[in-house]
Amino acid sequence: MTTPVVERLGNSAMHHIEYVGGLAIQLRNAFGALGRTLPLVGNRSRWRSAVQQMLAVGVDAFPMVGIMAVCAGFILAMQGASELRRLGAMQFVIDLVTIGVTRELGPLLTAIAVSGRSGSAFSAEIGSMVVTEEIDAMRTMGIDPVEFVLAPKYLPALIVLPCLTILSTTCGILAGGPFMRLSTDMALGVYLRYVVRSIVLRDVLTGLVKSLAFATIIVHVGCLEGFRVRGGPDAVGRSATAAVVKSTFLVILADVGFTAIFYLTGGAVKP
């Protein structure tokens, strides 16, 4: 009885290692191809499709990301206030919202929203190209699919995700203003002054570093799921689901890692 269990364990481990290996190879190839996606020095048509992706991944996502951030900021303020009010420390709600959104909720919510919107779209687009043999056609024409399809998504994501993160962080912080106005009659100007006092450049930067990592995860998992599609149209649907599930999971996993690193290298030492 032990052999099948060990065998299955081994197979499953091999499967995951192969997946991670695939991601690593794809990442390496993508870095090589990124240069050719840049304007002026790169290929003209790549740059054009990169701009299109920037609109699709970034601009179109903003309303949804913005509303999510406003809600999250408001929720954080309410949850914090319900406890802090008992201690008579309502002004700390502002710190809670500012720090919580800048360090954590802004980058994470943005990444989850983009993974749901664009990660699935990437894998569905590439998956259907695999099914219709377009990817094969590309390779027979001597065109590298990673350069032609993935790079014009990766570069825009690297630019757009930090931008979205800043916007959503702003939205989240601003949502605390009306809450404080309603619950403690604090003027918006006063609220903003408190925000400025509690915001730290380091928090903003760590949020942006995270968003770069999240962008990498979302694009690469989404595209790899697409490239790995085998079979018919049903496989495309499955790959879109897998892209969202895996990229969300990895985003949260990476978030834990980054937060731990930032905590150990700075946050913990500060008073």
Add this chain to the structure above:
Amino acid sequence: MTQPLEATGTAPAISVRDVVVSYNGRRVLDGINLDIARGETMVLLGGSGSGKSTLLRQIIGLERPQSGQILVNGVNMAQCAPKDLKKVRRSIGVAFQDSALFNSMSVEDNIALPLREHTRLAESTIRLMTWMKLAVVGLAEFGKLSPQALSGGMKKRAAVARALALDPDILVFDEPSAGLDPIVAAELDELILGLKRAFNMTVVVVTHEMASAFQIADRMAMLYKGSLIAVGTKEELQSSAHPHIRQFFDRVPDQIADMAALDKYFQRYLEGSSV
């Protein structure tokens, strides 16, 4: 086996030697040997699952065999460096079964794509060349359309135009007549013959459509369960007594292709007459 790309003369355009391919321990191609001469039209025949599509994918360098060699214009596709592979691929034009045109681009841009990617020609030259390729397949006035707006037959022609974009000397078709009505399929056969006459290309066609195969083939190769069971001219294959070839040509379902035929074949085989 590192002859230059331009190796011409009497050497075959494509030479497949002892190619073995297996997926998950199952042998899909079992020691295939096949030479395709320059300027010849070779039709690869075989039922579903016979391995003919796998062989095609090996020839165009999409997959690599576990063992054996595939020499295309003298370069071993099974082992060469990625750079050489890219170079050889430019001498092979492939028209895929479902045409595989990029739906995000116009027909014109589809055909211009290989030129834009691999050459430094001026945009006006590329436009002219694109128009010429489209004219060759009779689609000159449809370049501005999206591939979705084309009919099945037109899509296949557009795919042929794209395969011709870099002036390859080998043209490969995967199931050219699949999904087409007999008239359009015949037109496509005519186009393949015309291209061969005009450009003296080596043409490899994978199909299971017998009518089409007889129309275009110089020679045929028949695959059965991963092995090559016959290679020869149309007449040679037609007169073959091999039971699987007979079954395929006479359109007999598997169950009815009775054991008697097999017995008869082996009897003749043992008596030493040719298969």
